[in-house]
Amino acid sequence: MSEEFHVVQPAAHNALVEAAYLHRGFNQHESEAAARFGEYAARHGVRTHNAIKALHLDEHFGSYTGGCIPCAEIESIPSRFAACEVWNANKKIGQASAYAAIDRAIELADKYGIGQVSVDNAFHYLWGGGYVMEAAKRGYIAYTNCTAALAEVVPFQGKFPTLGTNPHSWGFPTTDAIGFPIVIDWATSVVSMGRVQQFIREGAQLPAGAGVDSKGLPTIDPNHVSALVPFGAHKGYGLSLINELVAALIGGSLPTLRCRDIPAGEKSTPAYYFQVIHPDSLNAGAYAEGRNQITNLKAVLNDILGHGNENCLLPGQLEAMWAEKVEAAGGLLFTEAEIQAFNQIAATCGAQTLTV
Amino acid sequence: MSEEFHVVQPAAHNALVEAAYLHRGFNQHESEAAARFGEYAARHGVRTHNAIKALHLDEHFGSYTGGCIPCAEIESIPSRFAACEVWNANKKIGQASAYAAIDRAIELADKYGIGQVSVDNAFHYLWGGGYVMEAAKRGYIAYTNCTAALAEVVPFQGKFPTLGTNPHSWGFPTTDAIGFPIVIDWATSVVSMGRVQQFIREGAQLPAGAGVDSKGLPTIDPNHVSALVPFGAHKGYGLSLINELVAALIGGSLPTLRCRDIPAGEKSTPAYYFQVIHPDSLNAGAYAEGRNQITNLKAVLNDILGHGNENCLLPGQLEAMWAEKVEAAGGLLFTEAEIQAFNQIAATCGAQTLTV
Numbered sequence: 115m116s117e118e119f120h121v122v123q124p125a126a127h128n129a130l131v132e133a134a135y136l137h138r139g140f141n142q143h144e145s146e147a148a149a150r151f152g153e154y155a156a157r158h159g160v161r162t163h164n165a166i167k168a169l170h171l172d173e174h175f176g177s178y179t180g181g182c183i184p185c186a187e188i189e190s191i192p193s194r195f196a197a198c199e200v201w202n203a204n205k206k207i208g209q210a211s212a213y214a215a216i217d218r219a220i221e222l223a224d225k226y227g228i229g230q231v232s233v234d235n236a237f238h239y240l241w242g243g244g245y246v247m248e249a250a251k252r253g254y255i256a257y258t259n260c261t262a263a264l265a266e267v268v269p270f271q272g273k274f275p276t277l278g279t280n281p282h283s284w285g286f287p288t289t290d291a292i293g294f295p296i297v298i299d300w301a302t303s304v305v306s307m308g309r310v311q312q313f314i315r316e317g318a319q320l321p322a323g324a325g326v327d328s329k330g331l332p333t334i335d336p337n338h339v340s341a342l343v344p345f346g347a348h349k350g351y352g353l354s355l356i357n358e359l360v361a362a363l364i365g366g367s368l369p370t371l372r373c374r375d376i377p378a379g380e381k382s383t384p385a386y387y388f389q390v391i392h393p394d395s396l397n398a399g400a401y402a403e404g405r406n407q408i409t410n411l412k413a414v415l416n417d418i419l420g421h422g423n424e425n426c427l428l429p430g431q432l433e434a435m436w437a438e439k440v441e442a443a444g445g446l447l448f449t450e451a452e453i454q455a456f457n458q459i460a461a462t463c464g465a466q467t468l469t470v
Numbered sequence: 471m472s473e474e475f476h477v478v479q480p481a482a483h484n485a486l487v488e489a490a491y492l493h494r495g496f497n498q499h500e501s502e503a504a505a506r507f508g509e510y511a512a513r514h515g516v517r518t519h520n521a522i523k524a525l526h527l528d529e530h531f532g533s534y535t536g537g538c539i540p541c542a543e544i545e546s547i548p549s550r551f552a553a554c555e556v557w558n559a560n561k562k563i564g565q566a567s568a569y570a571a572i573d574r575a576i577e578l579a580d581k582y583g584i585g586q587v588s589v590d591n592a593f594h595y596l597w598g599g600g601y602v603m604e605a606a607k608r609g610y611i612a613y614t615n616c617t618a619a620l621a622e623v624v625p626f627q628g629k630f631p632t633l634g635t636n637p638h639s640w641g642f643p644t645t646d647a648i649g650f651p652i653v654i655d656w657a658t659s660v661v662s663m664g665r666v667q668q669f670i671r672e673g674a675q676l677p678a679g680a681g682v683d684s685k686g687l688p689t690i691d692p693n694h695v696s697a698l699v700p701f702g703a704h705k706g707y708g709l710s711l712i713n714e715l716v717a718a719l720i721g722g723s724l725p726t727l728r729c730r731d732i733p734a735g736e737k738s739t740p741a742y743y744f745q746v747i748h749p750d751s752l753n754a755g756a757y758a759e760g761r762n763q764i765t766n767l768k769a770v771l772n773d774i775l776g777h778g779n780e781n782c783l784l785p786g787q788l789e790a791m792w793a794e795k796v797e798a799a800g801g802l803l804f805t806e807a808e809i810q811a812f813n814q815i816a817a818t819c820g821a822q823t824l825t826v
Contacts, residue, residue, distance in 0.1 A: 195583025227551025234754035298708035352654035398590035423628035
C-alpha cells in the first residue's frame, strides 16, 4: 500500500464515534449502531463510507438540518402480506434503521423463504454492502437498494442530473464455500462526485463517458463536470431507475428534491429496500456428482476462476483481504489524515482522542 | 426503418409455430406456449428472440439433442417455505415452464406480497423480458434471471470464457402511470456473439472492451474474437456472477459444461429464477402532495425525464412503440428473410406457409 496506516483499537474507535453521536442527541442504541457500522466499514477497508464520512453526512444532510431526527421511532405500517413489512423510519439514523430492517428481513426469510422490508422517510444508510455482507456472513442471500442523497446523474442520453448515484448491493452466503461472502456492491454512475473532486486535486482527467458539463455535453475535464453519467450506457441507467421506481412505489418523492429545501407538502427523504432469501428456499436438491449446496457453489466458482482465470478476483474479496490485514495488525487501519479527522471530531464532543 | 416489413396475421404465425413444435413431438399446451411467446416477442420487436430463434435453439440444444424433452412434466420439490417454490422442470420446453413459473410466482405474491419460483433442469426460455413484461402488464414487479446456454464471457480481467451472457430482466407496473411497463432487460456482456457475427458480415469493428482473442487479449477485430467481455468492468462481471450463484444454489452445475456433452454424473442444464412482488407490499401510504402510488410513479418519472431530459427513453419504451406499430399495421411485422425462414420451417412440418 502506498499510504501508511496506523493501528487503532476498535474499542477506542467505537467509543469516539459513540460519543460524537451521543453529543449530537442520538440515543445510546443509535450511537452504538453508528459505531458498529463505522467499525465494520473500516474493518473491510471501505474508506469512502467510514464513521468520518457518516458524521460528515449527518452534519450536511442529517441531524444539523432536520434530514435525520435523533431518537426517532420506527413505525411499522400495517400490511396484509405476511412476508413483507413496510416501515416509516421517521428520519431515524440510517445505520440503526438499516440494521433493524435487515434483521427483520432475515426473520421473514427464516419463516417464508423470502422476505422484504421497505423503509420510507429514511436517512442515508451509507454503505449498502455492509448490511448485505453481514446477512451473507449469517448464511443468507441479501439485497438492498436506496435512493442516493442528491440527483447527480443524468439519464442515458440526458443533459440534466435527475438521478442519484443509486447503488445496488447483493450479498451471497459463500463463506463456507470460499472463505468469505461474495458482495456485489456499487453505485450506478461510472464514478462518484468524490472521485471527480479527487481528479481535480490530482490534476487528472476523468475516464471517457463518466461526466457531462453544464450543457449536458461529455467532458473528461473534472473542472467542467457538472453531472455524472450512468455506467454501461442504457444498462446502468436502467439499474439506476430501479432504485427510483422502488422508492416511488414505497413513498419517495421527486429525485431532484431529495435532501434539499423543499416546498410544503413535498418529501425529500430517501427510501430503502431490503430483501433476504434463505438459501434452502432455492435448493432443488439434485446437485451433480453428489455435491451439496455449499460444495456445488465451490465447484461452480472454481470453474469460473479456473481455465486461466486464476488471477481474477471475486466481488467482496478485496474487503475480505482487508479484514485479514486488520486481523493481523490487531486493530483498524487509518491514515494520519483520518486519525486527525477523528481527533477533530473528538475535540468537538469531548471524547478521548485516538493515540497512535 | 431501413428494412421493409411484411404484415403477418398473428393467427397464421401462431398456427405455423404450433405446427412446428407439434411436429417435433411437443404437446398442444407446449406448442401453444411457444407460439404465444413467439408472437409476444414479434409484437414487441424483439427480433433476436422470436419463434425462428426459438426453433433454431431447439434444434441445436433442445429436442434434437436431448437438452429439451417434449412433454416433460414439471415436478414441484417439497419446501418448508410458504412463499417459495422449487421446481424440477425435467428439461421441459422453456416457454411453457417459464410461463408456469411466473404465473405461480404471481399467485405467491398475491398471498405473501413477494414470491419466488426457482427452476432446476430447465431449458432456454429465450427472452426473460417477455415474462416480466407480461407480469408488469398484469400489475406486478417481476424479476428473472437464468444461466445462458454457453460460457462465452470471460470474468473481469480474465482470459477464458467461463460465464454465460447471463441476462437480468426486471419489469415494473407503470402502465397506468405512463402507458407501458418499464422493462429493464439485457445481457451482462457488452455485445452478444450474434452481434460479433453481424460485425464480421458487415466488415465492422467491435466497440473497445467488448471482446478478447484466444489468448485473452483485448481485440476489436470481430474475426479474432474468441470470447466476450462483461459490460461495465467489475460491475457487469458481478451481475453475471449473480446468475451463476443463484443457479449454483438451485442445482445448476459448472458453467463450462452447460449445454455441452458432459461426463456421466454431471449436469449441463440451465436454471431459472423468478421473483414477483405485489406493489401494495411496498406501499407506505404517505406520498407527497396527496398523490397515490400510481400518480407518485408518474410524478417521479416526469421529474427524471424533465429538466431538459425530455428526449430520453425509458427501458421498455422501444418495445411499447413497436407494439403500437404492430397494432397500427394490423399484424406482426417480419422482414422478407424472416418470412422465408418461417416458410422453410413450414415446409419441414407440413404447415401452411405465410403469405404476404
